[in-house]
Amino acid sequence: MEEFGFHTKKHLGQNFLTNTDVLKRIVAAGDVTAADDVIEIGPGIGALTEFLAASAHQVLALEIDASLLPVLAETMAPYPNVAVENQDVLKADLPALIAKHFDGQHNIKVVANLPYYITTPILMHLLGTDINIAGITVMMQKEVAGRLTAEPRSKDYGSLSIAVQNVAEVEVAFTVNRNSFVPAPNVDSAIVVLHMREVPVAEIADQAGFDKLVKGAFAARRKTIWNNLVHLYGKSPDAKEAIQKALADAGVEQQARAEQLSIKKFAELQQNLQKNGL
Numbered sequence: 001m002e003e004f005g006f007h008t009k010k011h012l013g014q015n016f017l018t019n020t021d022v023l024k025r026i027v028a029a030g031d032v033t034a035a036d037d038v039i040e041i042g043p044g045i046g047a048l049t050e051f052l053a054a055s056a057h058q059v060l061a062l063e064i065d066a067s068l069l070p071v072l073a074e075t076m077a078p079y080p081n082v083a084v085e086n087q088d089v090l091k092a093d094l095p096a097l098i099a100k101h102f103d104g105q106h107n108i109k110v111v112a113n114l115p116y117y118i119t120t121p122i123l124m125h126l127l128g129t130d131i132n133i134a135g136i137t138v139m140m141q142k143e144v145a146g147r148l149t150a151e152p153r154s155k156d157y158g159s160l161s162i163a164v165q166n167v168a169e170v171e172v173a174f175t176v177n178r179n180s181f182v183p184a185p186n187v188d189s190a191i192v193v194l195h196m197r198e199v200p201v202a203e204i205a206d207q208a209g210f211d212k213l214v215k216g217a218f219a220a221r222r223k224t225i226w227n228n229l230v231h232l233y234g235k236s237p238d239a240k241e242a243i244q245k246a247l248a249d250a251g252v253e254q255q256a257r258a259e260q261l262s263i264k265k266f267a268e269l270q271q272n273l274q275k276n277g278l
């Protein structure tokens with residue numbers, strides 16, 4: 001970094017991993033082999049990228065910060081199987097980039113030390129694309145890892161737990177001390193592995209309607225599901241009657257809290273609401 005006069009940018013979540021042992025363990029947790037093509041989000045100066053390149057068939061690294069490109073050109077010079085694209089992952093057309101860089105013969109895995117300020121949007125972006133991702137192995141803030149793995153009836157269970165657990169089995173591989181980074185972040189971190197499911201826990205026919213229901217149900221966590229749904233769908237007698245019927249048909253008490261409902265129960269409730277015109 002000194003050689004290139006590069007200074008890390010806090011607003012881009014630039015906390016670079018310097019612990020070689022952690023880098024090796026991330027690649028092992030992602031089970032990256034020559035049968036895999038890897039997408040890395042935010043290669044930084046290429047510390048993790050080098051280890052990925054040594055294990056994977058190919059690596060595509062998306063980096064938003066153009067001032068890192070000359071650094072990456074040098075650190076990645078020995079690795080012809082690495083392509084770097086100067087892109088914002090949240091705006092990137094992943095299917096097009098995959099078609100451009102990968103041969104279609106290998107599993108696609110995402111492995112990254114994420115920029116923490118956009119962990120949730122990145123996960124939602126990855127889960128929302130049409131590409132067939134075999135697994136996602138990512139470093140994130142420990143608290144967010146807790147939300148991803150949270151079970152119903154716990155304080156961390158919410159819309160993120162539901163969105164992710166519906167399509168993936170979530171495993172916390174290991175935790176990482178803040179001193180493994182330069183500069184050290186203000187939080188501790190965890191490596192989370194999402195093993196994508198062949199079939200989701202609940203088939204969702206209307207994803208937008210499902211997301212609206214789940215977000216709305218958790219909008220005021222301490223209020224009952226009844227209060228949250230009336231707030232969400234409106235106080236008209238028709239809306240109230242529809243909510244009442246949808247809850248009753250799903251066997252959900254009006255006094256229940258959103259955190260008590262499993263993914264399957266949310267899916268059933270959404271179908272009932274739709275049947276009743278909401």
Ligand code: SAM
Nearest residue numbers: 012015016017042043044063064088089113115
């Ligand atoms: N992979 C490196 C490592 O492990 O040391 C750097 C990880 S650092 C936590 C996050 C990286 O993501 C930074 O290089 C940052 O510039 C990049 N980044 C931030 N926002 C991004 C975005 N929207 N799209 C792509 N990369 C982004």
